[in-house]
Amino acid sequence: MVPRQVEVQVPERPESKVSGLLPAGFVPGRFGARPLVGGRNRNPFRPSDAEVRANLAGEASADVAHALHEAEESSTEPADDEPAPPPDLTAAAFFDVDNTMVQGASIIHFARGLAARKYLKTSDLVDFAWKQVKFRVSGKENSEDVASGREKALTFIAGRSTAELARLGEEIYDEIIADKIWPGTRALAQMHLDAGQQVWLVTATPVELAQVIAKRLGLTGALGTVAESKDGLFTGRLVGDILHGAGKAHAVRSLAIREGLNLRRCTAYSDSYNDAPMLSLVGTAVAINPDSDLRELAKNRGWEIRDFRTARKAAKIGVPTALALGAAGGAVAAVITRRREHLLAS
Template sequence: MPEEPLPPSDRPILALFDVDNTLMRGTSLFQLGREAWKRRIIRARDIALFGWHQVRFIMVGENDEHLASSKERALGLLGGHSEAQILELADSIWEHRIRPRLYPDTVKLAQDHIARGHQVWLVSATPLVIGERMAQKLGLTGALGSQFESKDGVFTGRIIGHILHHERKAEAVRELAEREGADLAESWAYSDSRNDIPLLELVGHPTVVNPDVALMKHAHDHHWPIMRLRPSSIREARRRLRREARDAKKVTE
């Protein structure tokens, strides 16, 4: 007999954070490339291409061509290397490449959600091993990311399923919400990219962060909050979280 659904007041609430240009400046995949080049896993030509994608991403945002090329590079990086090597690489990337590039105020906002008992998940196209290490280091609930096949402890270079991008992110979050019994109507999502509109539309509290042009227009059309990574905008986002959390509590009392 199927389990009865939890009453709304008892169901988990998710806070979903994109990583690239939302939680950190630039792309986590580029930082993977830099560290791999430093360790001579890839060649100078590869890191030059990573650099081009990084500059383009910062200036004009995500696009399908960028994601396709990044996917190929990520697959090439992981193929033939042991899980232990990639985990060591992930630790080094976190310490030397990602941690210094975090937006401190977005991190504080994620931790505000944790303090309110919400589950905070990173949702990114970056390899899952990188996302999980970030979530662990930041004290968050977990991560959803692109998964890569390994056999006998060695990555094959093949992806499991699809790169976690666009509608794939939304599908992964639907599956997560079902597993956790979460209330998406009371959940939150934060992203900078038009490609995450399907994800943002899933939740009751979407917030766009330093949005690209297309997402900015969509946010204005749908009256979504827009957060700029400057003190006044961050303070307003944190106040909004406190205010709406209080309102939700009153409804359930």
Template sequence: MPETPKKPRKIEAAFFDVDNTILRGSSSFLFGKAAFKKGFFNRKDFWRMAWQQSLFISRGEKLNSLDAIKDKALSLIAGHKATDLTDLTDEVYENYISPKLWPETVRIAQEHIKAGREVWLVTATPKEIADVIAHRLGLTGGLGTIVEVGKDGILTGKLIGKTLHGKAKRKAVRALAEERNISLSRSYAYSDSVNDLPMLTAVGNPHCVNPDVALRYYANEAGWPILDFKKRELRANKK
């Protein structure tokens, strides 16, 4: 009898949240900052988003603050051409995202690539932003929220499916693992927020980066590694 073909050995991957994990603050806000300078919306709307951004940085990711930033961003881009915002992505990365990157988290992500693992960004941010960050950092790719584009190429201000957040991240990671033959039990995940527990608990090697209070407590109880680059930054600034 002919031998049954062996199934290919599953690969390993590392999954990284973006906001407050790969970079400081909200990537959607930084994109909005560039859009404001291009005249997509007015100064009053921009400062409202800036206030929400400051709370996001100081308090960590909360569902209500994340939703507020998302809802405002979607309402502001509605009616604009999708190509106009896509054209902003490189400028956003160079001028706004790149200076906000946490070098330590970027180094860890790139070390996973060197070790032969796939590295995916998993974020509530629109997929276009996740893709450009992943491409610029030499990572495998990005999973993000999908913004609806109308037949005439105009952004509707609505989403296709749900925001990639909470349980939706776990669902997306599991679907990707099935598609790409990834062993989640041997894979890694990194996040700052307790809202990402569904993703963190989906892998065998969860790590917390700049964790909020609730996630720090959970990580300590579970014995997960905690990487706190915010404290290191504060110590460096005091010298």
């Protein structure tokens, strides 16, 4: 069953209007003309472009998640077999996906499935995998890699239907991702469900794929990166930016307002230091399979640490490197398989 689709369009940002001509060295401002400082239009009291994009991404993600949740609740009939636990209306759990709920990077697994279906070139798959390796080893995002990955992803989906992407997500989840769910993290999510709490995924992965993962796991829903769509087709633009860092925190905060949640009673789980804003937003933070920076932060702040990784080769090559090699290994295996099929066909 293809998840319900929600039309998403980029909101227009109103421009400041200042009548008349401005003197040299002045620019329009919220309260009239103001001087141009240092040759650039800088305003320390105004959010940066990156912050604006992060906020837009968070708002869009919360809007989509809340709309889908309401639609799901209105169309779901109560089960007759087992009574549902009494709802805990103000508490929820928020789970990062990559290396927290899913072993490796979900976007890499998705790319493998797309490559097997001839949607992506093998060179694109290797490029995705290499960037993931660099990120997992360094623990830091490279702005050029992020921009490049964003442009390739948007080029791929531009003009495609939202239903097609959701269908591909379901197929690839069943083929690849289902076997890569961390049992320990899944058990934690079930613990919150059994307590009558909402459980949400929060990820930079496209929201269509994130929703599929949440649906398959029986979770409440997902907050993910939102691409603009019109008349059921992707336009090739993001709403805001990729959902990560501060954007995730903004999405969680926005969803909490819509769902009537008390963030002090909520719990967040992640493996990455980049999710510190989200982890710091809730009453209880848990580090799952943490990178070195998050492990240190968790120790300093007294956060619980859970590590479900069994292959402990940290003494030799370091845990982040092992995880990265695992993600890249799957991608390389897919490339080899495709080349072998090509040779046999020829």
